[in-house]
Amino acid sequence: xxxxxxxxxxxxxxxxxxxxxxxxxxxxxxxYLVSAKHVFPGLTQPDExxxxxxxxxxxxxxxxxxxxxxxxxxxxxxxxxxxxxPNNEVQIGTGGDFFASQDAYFLGFPYGLSTDSGEINNKYPxxxxxxxxxxxxxxQTIYLDGHNNRGFSGxxxxxxxxxxxxKIIGVxxxxxxxxxNKTENSGIFYANRISFITEVM
Numbered sequence: 001x002x003x004x005x006x007x008x009x010x011x012x013x014x015x016x017x018x019x020x021x022x023x024x025x026x027x028x029x030x031x032y033l034v035s036a037k038h039v040f041p042g043l044t045q046p047d048e049x050x051x052x053x054x055x056x057x058x059x060x061x062x063x064x065x066x067x068x069x070x071x072x073x074x075x076x077x078x079x080x081x082x083x084x085x086p087n088n089e090v091q092i093g094t095g096g097d098f099f100a101s102q103d104a105y106f107l108g109f110p111y112g113l114s115t116d117s118g119e120i121n122n123k124y125p126x127x128x129x130x131x132x133x134x135x136x137x138x139x140q141t142i143y144l145d146g147h148n149n150r151g152f153s154g155x156x157x158x159x160x161x162x163x164x165x166x167k168i169i170g171v172x173x174x175x176x177x178x179x180x181n182k183t184e185n186s187g188i189f190y191a192n193r194i195s196f197i198t199e200v201m
Contacts, residue, residue, distance in 0.1 A: 002105050002129055003166050005088045006158055010127040012052035012109045013154065015040040021108035021127065021155035022051075022077075024085045025168065025194075027201050031087060033062065033077040034197060035154030036173055040064070040075060049077070051084065052114075054123035060084075067196045072140060073173040074197045085122070093169030095195055098159050102134045104144060106172055106191075108155030127155070132189075134159075141173075141190050148175040148189035157191045170194055 006023075013022040013035060020039035024031050040049065043064045050057040062077035098104075107127040114125035132146025142157065157170035170191030177186040 001160065002107070002158055005086070005090060006156065006166060006168070007107065007126065007129070008121055008124070009085050009090065010107045010155060011084065012112070012114055012125055012127070013039065014050040014052070014057060015043075019109070019112055020151060020153040021172070023107070023154075023156045023168070025090055025092065025198075026087060027198065029087075031079060031083055031085070032065075032201055033079055033084065034156075034171060034194070035075055035077075036171055037066065037073045037075040038173070039154050043075070052125060055116075065197070065200055067200060069140075069196070072192050072196050074171045074192050074194070076197045076201055085124070091165055091167040092194055092198055093159065093167040095169075095193055097161065097167060098134060098137075098142075098169050100134055100136055102159060104132050104134050104169070105158045105160075106130055106132060106144070106146070106148070106152060106155055107158070108152035108172065110149035110151040112151055128152075132157075135188065137193075140192060140196070142170045142193060143188060143190050145188060147187055148172060156194075168194055171197070 022035035132144040175189035
């Protein structure tokens with residue numbers, strides 16, 4: 001089960017002609033917006049991105065923070081003192097707290113689809129939620145068995161442990177087949193471990 005604390009963090013984002021998903025996390029009482037780096041090609045510091053709210057795109061000024069390794073598809077945005085979503089504590093997975101064959105969930109806006117929340121979600125749209133299984137992982141990448149779609153890029157991958165603790169463990173990057181310009185979705189998609197970006201925040 002994915003809690004409202006996770007659902008209300010997930011945002012529909014746009015940069016130039018690209019759309020995708022982002023989500024907020026906190027570190028030392030400061031909120032950051034996290035997404036996949038490839039959704040924002042050619043970012044500058046500072047830059048403007050757009051967040052969908054109340055039926056329209058709202059521009060915000062951000063400072064991007066990148067992972068040290070260029071092949072890690074994660075970016076975090078310093079959003080200053082702007083609190084975009086409810087500021088409730090969320091747990092971040094460190095890498096030793098999930099295992100192969102474990103159920104997981106991922107959230108986002110496939111093909112730009114969403115559901116209207118009205119006032120319930122501060123006028124932000126609700127994301128889609130999909131279930132998957134952790135198939136394999138290494139030091140950088142988590143491989144998941146589930147059907148990812150375009151638009152989920154940048155969304156969180158979430159696990160629920162035996163004590164019902166909900167943790168964000170990764171950031172959706174893509175699916176096998178998509179990066180080879182094939183139309184077939186292999187059913188295997190991948191995410192980068194979120195711990196990479198929390199190290200530079």
